[in-house]
Amino acid sequence: MDVAQLLGDRSRATILAMLADGPHCVCEFAIALGARQSNVSNHLARLRQAGLVRSTRHEANGRLQYYERDEAAVEAARTALSTLLR
Amino acid sequence: MDVAQLLGDRSRATILAMLADGPHCVCEFAIALGARQSNVSNHLARLRQAGLVRSTRHEANGRLQYYERDEAAVEAARTALSTLLR
DNA sequence: TTGACCCATCAGCCGCTGCTGACATATCCT
DNA sequence: AGGATATGTCAGCAGCGGCTGATGGGTCAA
Structure with a gap:
């Protein structure tokens, strides 16, 4: 997916912006967005499929799935968008 | 509009990319995109409404509507997208 | 003026996409 | 084991957005 x-979706844009200052778990996104958990999971699945984020389990609490940005992919996306408007 | x-639309992204190397008329976009004239006009109206492009009539042939990018707005959009992935 | 050309706008249709609810899975606690 | 918590996945629905055809306005040539 492009x-x-x-980024055209507000929810996904917000998620990526939130991830700028470190990892977050799914429930945090759900609260911040005022959205259901399944909805957030769907968005994260898209971002994961695009390679922009990756998920890891929390060390202490294995029930929490923490998401972090793939900085290399984000950097690539940033340059791609920049060259698109070159 | 965001x-x-x-940019999520392929047609509009192509239009903006084409405008990088100077102005073009509507018919040129239609040919390049393989789309109908009304379709292209709709996309250009969106881009116009967003302030990314502006239209001027051709000097020699007044029937042709030429579109050019608003470089200031494009630059602003570029930085906006860049900071979104900051 | 008449016709041809180029474009903008609009209503309508249709496909895509986001959202939801239900269910399955994984992990932790007791 | 059994229940609670956190998340992933999926079918279904509703709304949005892109595409089209029709129509009207503006411009030029004859």
Whole structure:
């Protein structure tokens, strides 16, 4: 899926912005967005499929799934968008 | 309308990319995109409404409507997208 | 003026996409 | 084991957005 199309959704854009300052779990996104958990999971699945984020389990609490940005992919996306408007 | 959402469409992204090397008329976009004239006009109206492009009539042939990018707005969009992935 | 050309706008249709609810899975606690 | 918590996945629905055809306005040539 195209990067710009991914960012076209407000929820996904907010998620990526939140991930700028470190990892977060799914429930945090759900609260911040005021959305259901399944909804957030769907968005994260898109972002995961695009390679922009990856998920890891929390060390202490294995029930929590923590998401972090793939900085290399984000950097690539940033340059891709920049060259698109070159 | 959001900039990322505008770029999410392939047609509009192509139009903006084509405008990188100077102005073009509507018919040129239609040919390049393989789309109908009304379709292209709709996309250009969106881009116009967003302030990313502006239209001027051709000097020699007044029937041709030429579109050019608003470089200031494009630059603003570029930085907006860049900070979104900051 | 008449016709041809180029474009903008609009209503309508249709496909895509986000959202939801239900269910399955995984992990932790008791 | 059994229940609670956190998440992933999926079918279904509703709304949005892109595409089209029709129509009207603006411009040029004859």
